Amino acid sequence: MAGSDAITRAAPDTVKILIAGGFGVGKTTMVGSVSEIAPLRTEESLTAAGLDVDDLDGIEEKTATTVALDFGRITISRGLILYLFGTPGQQRFWFMWNDLALGALGAVVLLDVRRPESSFAAIDFFERRGIPFVVGVNGFYGDHPYPPDEIRDALALPDHVKVLLCDARERESSRDVLIALIDQLIASAVQSNGTGRLTRPGR
Amino acid sequence: MGGGDTDGRLVRLFALTGGRTRPSRADFTLITTVTAVDPPPTWATRPQPEYQRILRRCAEPIAVAELSALLDLPVSVVVIMLCDLLETGRITVRAPHPVSCKPDMDLLQKVRDGLGRI
Numbered sequence: 001m002a003g004s005d006a007i008t009r010a011a012p013d014t015v016k017i018l019i020a021g022g023f024g025v026g027k028t029t030m031v032g033s034v035s036e037i038a039p040l041r042t043e044e045s046l047t048a049a050g051l052d053v054d055d056l057d058g059i060e061e062k063t064a065t066t067v068a069l070d071f072g073r074i075t076i077s078r079g080l081i082l083y084l085f086g087t088p089g090q091q092r093f094w095f096m097w098n099d100l101a102l103g104a105l106g107a108v109v110l111l112d113v114r115r116p117e118s119s120f121a122a123i124d125f126f127e128r129r130g131i132p133f134v135v136g137v138n139g140f141y142g143d144h145p146y147p148p149d150e151i152r153d154a155l156a157l158p159d160h161v162k163v164l165l166c167d168a169r170e171r172e173s174s175r176d177v178l179i180a181l182i183d184q185l186i187a188s189a190v191q192s193n194g195t196g197r198l199t200r201p202g203r
Numbered sequence: 204m205g206g207g208d209t210d211g212r213l214v215r216l217f218a219l220t221g222g223r224t225r226p227s228r229a230d231f232t233l234i235t236t237v238t239a240v241d242p243p244p245t246w247a248t249r250p251q252p253e254y255q256r257i258l259r260r261c262a263e264p265i266a267v268a269e270l271s272a273l274l275d276l277p278v279s280v281v282v283i284m285l286c287d288l289l290e291t292g293r294i295t296v297r298a299p300h301p302v303s304c305k306p307d308m309d310l311l312q313k314v315r316d317g318l319g320r321i
Contacts, residue, residue: 011264040272076317189306
């Protein structure tokens with residue numbers, strides 16, 4: 001078969017987490033604060049087919065809309081890399097980029113308490129798709145006027161969804177939100193497993 | 204309104220993919236890693252400049268999203284070109300870690316530990 005005796009470097013295993021939320025809520029800031037590289041930008045042209053007619057207002061003459069997203073990278077170990085993808089906040093079309101949510105470990109929905117409604121669509125999206133997520137309340141200038149439980153109530157989130165106060169500009173704070181997401185995934189796995197023991201995956 | 208630029212770019216992208224708008228295979232995701240086969244297969248002919256750019260960028264393993272960002276080309280265009288390179292034996296491909304309903308505890312613990320170190 002093609003190139004069977006050629007030497008190639010071992011490619012790492014890869015996983016991803018999405019950073020979602022409304023426009024200007026700090027998604028790229030969070031990606032940048034924990035990523036080992038400056039956030040990169042990639043884009044995809046999404047064809048207009050399948051969009052509601054209303055969604056085409058103002059772009060009638062185009063056949064495609066371009067959705068851009070910023071992403072970063074964290075090398076977990078030599079053989080494992082975690083990618084963080086910030087979903088585009090200003091477009092309503094990012095959810096059409098199916099590959100974006102497919103295969104994600106989970107998501108962080110960033111929330112600005114001054115404009116919580118701008119993150120509702122993201123929360124709704126992950127809830128409906130059954131993609132695990134935590135809510136990171138990004139306090140601008142480190143200001144957090146509401147306690148997490150109050151925000152959870154206001155958003156009508158189930159108990160198992162963690163709500164964390166954070167500052168997306170701070171590396172440690174952003175990292176802690178990601179760790180909280182992983183802990184939530186581990187907790188729900190242990191629960192569904194029933195034994196409380198860590199099991200090795202059967203491959 | 205920059206229409207000329209946009210049109211020019213679209214024509215260029217269309218030319219890069221030989222008019223194709225869909226990849227021939229569906230196995231490239233944003234975090235699929237690609238690596239150039241080195242040395243190239245003996246039957247390999249000299250690729251077009253745009254393909255050479257891709258091959259240079261994936262001398263070391265690189266994710267499709269990174270490749271797309273570094274080449275400043277849309278993901279869909281890069282994927283169509285990667286299909287060509289795969290079919291001619293110029294690259295190898297590694298799929299991302301599969302994520303299913305049954306959580307992979309070993310993986311989660313590795314990610315947890317890795318995040319704890321940064």
